[in-house]
Amino acid sequence: MEKIIVRGGQKLNGTVRVEGAKNAVLPVIAASLIASEGKSVIKEVPVLADVYTINEVLRNMNADVDFDAENNTVYVDASKRLETEAPFEYVRKMRASVLVLGPLLARYGHAKVAMPGGCAIGSRPIDLHLKGFEAMGADIHVGNGFVEAKVDGRLQGAKIYLDMPSVGATENIMMAAALAEGKTILENCAKEPEIVDLANYLNKMGARIVGAGTETIRIHGVEKLCGVEHSIIPDRIEAGTFMVAAAITGGNVLIENAVSEHLRSVISKLEEMNVKVIEEEEGIRVIGSDDLKATDIKTLPHPGFPTDMQSQMMALMLRAKGTSVITETVFENRFMHVEEFRRMNANMKIEGRSVIIEGLSDLQGAEVAATDLRAAAALILAGLVGDGHTRVTELKHLDRGYVDIVGKLAALGADINRIDESKESVQPVLDISNARIAAEF
Numbered sequence: 001m002e003k004i005i006v007r008g009g010q011k012l013n014g015t016v017r018v019e020g021a022k023n024a025v026l027p028v029i030a031a032s033l034i035a036s037e038g039k040s041v042i043k044e045v046p047v048l049a050d051v052y053t054i055n056e057v058l059r060n061m062n063a064d065v066d067f068d069a070e071n072n073t074v075y076v077d078a079s080k081r082l083e084t085e086a087p088f089e090y091v092r093k094m095r096a097s098v099l100v101l102g103p104l105l106a107r108y109g110h111a112k113v114a115m116p117g118g119c120a121i122g123s124r125p126i127d128l129h130l131k132g133f134e135a136m137g138a139d140i141h142v143g144n145g146f147v148e149a150k151v152d153g154r155l156q157g158a159k160i161y162l163d164m165p166s167v168g169a170t171e172n173i174m175m176a177a178a179l180a181e182g183k184t185i186l187e188n189c190a191k192e193p194e195i196v197d198l199a200n201y202l203n204k205m206g207a208r209i210v211g212a213g214t215e216t217i218r219i220h221g222v223e224k225l226c227g228v229e230h231s232i233i234p235d236r237i238e239a240g241t242f243m244v245a246a247a248i249t250g251g252n253v254l255i256e257n258a259v260s261e262h263l264r265s266v267i268s269k270l271e272e273m274n275v276k277v278i279e280e281e282e283g284i285r286v287i288g289s290d291d292l293k294a295t296d297i298k299t300l301p302h303p304g305f306p307t308d309m310q311s312q313m314m315a316l317m318l319r320a321k322g323t324s325v326i327t328e329t330v331f332e333n334r335f336m337h338v339e340e341f342r343r344m345n346a347n348m349k350i351e352g353r354s355v356i357i358e359g360l361s362d363l364q365g366a367e368v369a370a371t372d373l374r375a376a377a378a379l380i381l382a383g384l385v386g387d388g389h390t391r392v393t394e395l396k397h398l399d400r401g402y403v404d405i406v407g408k409l410a411a412l413g414a415d416i417n418r419i420d421e422s423k424e425s426v427q428p429v430l431d432i433s434n435a436r437i438a439a440e441f
C-alpha cells in the first residue's frame, strides 16, 4: 500500500509554482469534442489522473488525443466521426466525464453517458444539466444506469434559469448552446474562474458567448467550431492549499502563478486569522503566524468561499486559538475528514451542516485515510504540524488533483515522503508518475 509519511515541525520557506487548474482543463478538453475542424492544442495541462481519464474518455469516442506530459500539452483532433457514448468505467472514475454530454448532443444530436451517482462528498445529481438540454429541445431518457439525450436537427437556443449556480450545469449548457440554433440566455449561472476560462476557449473556437463570470451568460449559437490553441488558468485550489501550508507552519512562501483575483475569499479569511498575505508580481506571498486567530467560514458558490478549500482551512483552524465554525452549504456530506482529524487529536464536532472547531489542538501524528481529494491535502497539512509521524493512505484521491505535492512540499523544507509498502524494501516513489498509475490506463 502506498502512503505519504509526514513528520511535523518544519517551517516552509521558498517558492512553489502552481499548475494549470484541474477544474478548468477537464471542461476544456471535453469542449474539444465540438471542434469538427482543426486540432485543439491545450497548454499548461497539469499531469493528473483526471486528465488521463478525460483523455481516455475522448479516445474511446474515436477522437485522436496525444498528451505530451513533459510539456504539459494535450492535442485533440476530433474531426473524424465520433462515437456518442461514455461508459460507466469512466464516469465512475471521474464525474466530470458527464461534461461530454453537451458537446456531443450539440454536434450530433445524440449523447449517452452513464449516470454518475453520488460520491464521498454528496449525492451530486445532474438534473440541472438535463433540464437545460430539455429546454433546448432535447428528449432525455434515464434508464439502465444511463442518461441518453437526443434531438432531431439542431438544439434550439432558449432562456434557462438554473435553480442553483451549478458549475457543471453552466459548463455543459454553455457548450451545448454554443452550437445551438439561435440565442440562449442562461440565468443564475455559476461565476467561477473556470467558467470564464471555458467561455474564452469556446470563443476562440468561434463561439459567441458574453457574460461569463457574471450571473447571466448570453450565447449566440454558431454553425461550427474549430480547434484552437489555449492555455489553462492557474489552479486556485492548489494555490490555496500551498497558502495554508505556509500559514500553518509559520513559514514564508511565494506561491508563483497564483491569481489573487481568483482567491479573494481565501485571502480575506487568512488575513482574519492573522496570516500575512502579500500580492507580488509573480504571485502571492504568504507569511504564517505563531498566533493564529479563530474565524468562521461558510462555503458558497464563487465569489464566496470555495468548498474545495474547506478541509484545508479546517486544518488551519485546528491550530488557531479559540472557537472556529465552518458551515458547508454546497455539498451535504463533505465532512468525512473530521473523523480522520480526530484521530490526530483534533478537538471538533459536527453539528448539522457545521463543524465546531475548538483550537488550539495539539495535533499528533497518526495513520489517517484520505476520504476525498481535498481531504487528502488537508491531512497532509495537519501532518506538517503534528507531533511525530502522520501516515496518509488512500492516495488515489490525491493523485486526481495534485501534481507532485510531496516533491513540492519537500522542496519548501517539509519532512515528507511517499512510500510503497508493498515493495520488499520501503522505497520512495516518484510522485509525477502516480497520476498515470492512479488513472489505471
Ligand SMILES: CC(=O)N[C@H]1[C@@H](OP(=O)(O)OP(=O)(O)OC[C@H]2O[C@@H](n3ccc(=O)[nH]c3=O)[C@H](O)[C@@H]2O)O[C@H](CO)[C@@H](O)[C@@H]1O
Residues within 6 Å of the ligand: 022, 023, 024, 026, 095, 096, 122, 123, 124, 125, 126, 127, 128, 129, 130, 164, 165, 166, 167, 168, 169, 190, 194, 301, 307, 308, 330, 331, 332
Ligand atoms: C470538475 C469540477 O469542476 N468540479 C467542481 C465542480 O463540481 P460540480 O460541477 O459537480 O459542482 P456543482 O456546482 O454542479 O454542484 C454544486 C451543488 O449543486 C448540486 N447540483 C448540481 C448539479 C445539478 O444538476 N443538480 C444539483 O443539485 C450539487 O449536488 C451540489 O450540491 O464545482 C464544485 C463546486 O464548486 C467543486 O467542488 C468541484 O471541484
Ligand SMILES: C=C(OP(=O)(O)O)C(=O)O
Residues within 6 Å of the ligand: 023, 095, 096, 121, 308, 373, 374, 401
Ligand atoms: C470535488 C472536486 O472535484 P470533482 O468535482 O472532480 O470531484 C474537487 O476538485 O475538490
